[in-house]
Amino acid sequence: MAGSRCPSRLRLMAFIAFLFAFFSSGSSTAQVPVVIWSSDGLPALAPPAAGHITSNDQLTAYLTSAFGSGPHTVLLFLQDKLSKDDFTVFGGVFGNKQDSAFQNLEAALQSSSSSLTLPALEWSGSSAIPALLQEKLGVSPVLVDADTLSHLSINSSVSNLLLINLPYCTSSHKSCKEVLHDNDDIIGTVLSIMKAKDIQYTAIYTGSQPSRVISETSLSEQPVGRSLLQVAAQDVKPPIMFNTTGGPCIMLWAQNLNISLSSTAAWIDLAAETPTFTGSMCNNSFSLLALNYATGHKLSFFMSQRFYPVSARNWFTLDSVQLQINNLTASFIGSRSIYAPAEYSFHCQSVRSFGEILLVPNTTNGNASQWRLNFADFQIQGFSLANKTEFAYANDCAGFFTAGIWMGLITTLLMLLIFVYGLHMIMQLNTMDRFDDPKGPSISVPQVE
Template sequence: MKFSCTLTALLLLGTLCSCIQASDVPVFIWGKPSVTYIPALTQYETSEFSALIESQAGADTFTIVFVENSLSTEDLSKCKLGTQTCFRNLAKINRKSYLPNVQNPLEAFEVEEKNVQMVQVSEDGTLSERIIPKGGAVAIVNLQGGDFASHDATIDSLYSRLHEEFDNILAVYTAETPSFSYSSLIRRTRQAKQDDQAPTMKTLIVPNTFIIAYEKFSAGAADQTLTEVSFDKAVKSEANNSDSTLQIELNGPSGALVLNFLLTQGSWEIVGVQFDNTPYYLRHRVHVNQDFSYRCNSLAYVTGDSKKQIVFDEVQIQPHWGAEDGTFTKFGDAWNCVGFTTPGILTGLFLVAIFIFIGAFGITWMMDIRTMDRYDDPKGKTITVSAAE
């Protein structure tokens, strides 16, 4: 019972925290010459924001609050008119304070003893009633629609008119709700990760003899789109096997692939590949240590005339000889098809060689510096050095 109550309390606390975070909106404050400096990364609670407004708005201050239906910091940075921001007039204000995260800022103005006037602004900029500025009063101007550029122009013209009528004005620009939800972004990101699942690997095994795992096998004309071919079983050909040779057949409803392996001096290699009784060849020889597997992201074979092609995508393969006790059950260490001398390695070696040459050249010059063997005597005759010396 105690555990269930504790769990319920934690869930309620988590829900409350998520709701508080979801109500954070940006706030701009300007108009007063003594606006307090506010760090850009500060997150204000409603009580802290109320204290800030009370410190700026005295009994003789008229406060006007411009309220959007929804606004987030992303709107301030991404809203553009051509190459300029939608908030051109707001950006021109020299002395203003910006709070990127404030919890329910409108609650700071919902005080009974204050004279609060609610004004609606239509999409064409018409006010529902005239605003008369006076000390200690608050006017909340609700901006309709989502045209930030027109709202910016309305705010500029209305603030300029009111400032001409009343000097002591504190202006606030904010919103009721945020237009950008981080929880929805996280949810979309998680959904994208779930949709983008890793491709399924196909594995075929001949017990104690052969293992292959691959993502896709395709075959067809080299100059056209290849067709995917599926295999459902791997079989060891007893007629073509010995202590040093191994033949494996991969069979499926749309084709058959024959792989021939050769064991020589502690290493194995692929010596022959046939698909639908047609031999295919690899340009680079696959030669791997006996206890290692071979892995490649794209293993391609072509016919002798290079007109047909077969490709293994993301393949790992390993034959094995003499594992009658059942010890060969998984891949050994992988030998990757990427060569050891990649372009990056060659570039690094070339740069190292240049630095070594420059260093050796500099050291040779330093070793050639000679110490003076004669010194000038201020009381004696001046030293004369001839050209021969």
């Protein structure tokens, strides 16, 4: 949507956040947003209808009119992943400038002579924008960063295509908002360098692929009639499953299997890799799941089950977790909280060896005191699978009576006791048998000495 300089921050936020949120009600096919602004003007473009997905042909036609004649210097900020939800979630949509991760981008849009926002550009496996710009400008892209750009001599009499690659959040050691904020700082630095060089430019901010893709469901597959609202199904990776001749024996699933060799080292997510199961075994009383990775890491889970006469049933426990890197080994002992009935699975939102510890480092091993484990959304079942391909009912590590529930119950009980005591005192009040009548004889109270 082409427009003039925004007069206020409220209008600017409506230009980015509200526009992106409003247009998100359309089709759920893969798409990426595109933000274009220029220091010397852009061709006008009619605002797209709500839910409209801009095709590559439409973008090609617009770029032809924008870069059809004369030399142009184009800055392409190409992020690894980007979706319109990133703007609505991290863009400070309620006018809080300090809460926004796109402060420099918002300032650039506000100070530019004209800008264009395409909330949804069709995406089919790869970004078409670099190839389109190369075709329209007739030059190959030059990969630069802020440091090299400050020392780069730019000839504004010919067309230039400067490519600045930006990362996206891929690991747990830095949040998405922090990554986007760092990218926004890079955008601000690059724009400041171009302003210092006094070069007119056109900047484009987009992504190589969407960061959030929702699978599209055919209308013919939807149930007819009244039904409960459901969240759109997303692709979920299958659980890790160790099979024997008798069928599935051990199942494990985790959103992240993060390991770190020290308190300052970066996290390594083993869940993103495909393991082998050399060394794994299972029987009626003992199970071992050994995950061997091509990077040289080995993660082993030792489980056992036995009969407890008090409860008259079998229970399984995760006895220990062993991490082996090359010739170094660290062992972590499972706490008493990691247990479940033998026919159930065990689930916990966070299983880690620091903070709220569920995996206690074995002090007899020097590496365990330095290495750290952090399993997110962890679920495991080592017994009673009986050829099933899904987890059984999960025994969760989170107790029903949490600290907040206990605080509420104790506070309510205390207030109830105060109320009962006050009600009891009121009920004990009695009226006097006689009242002093000023026209009659006064009441005499004998004094007892």
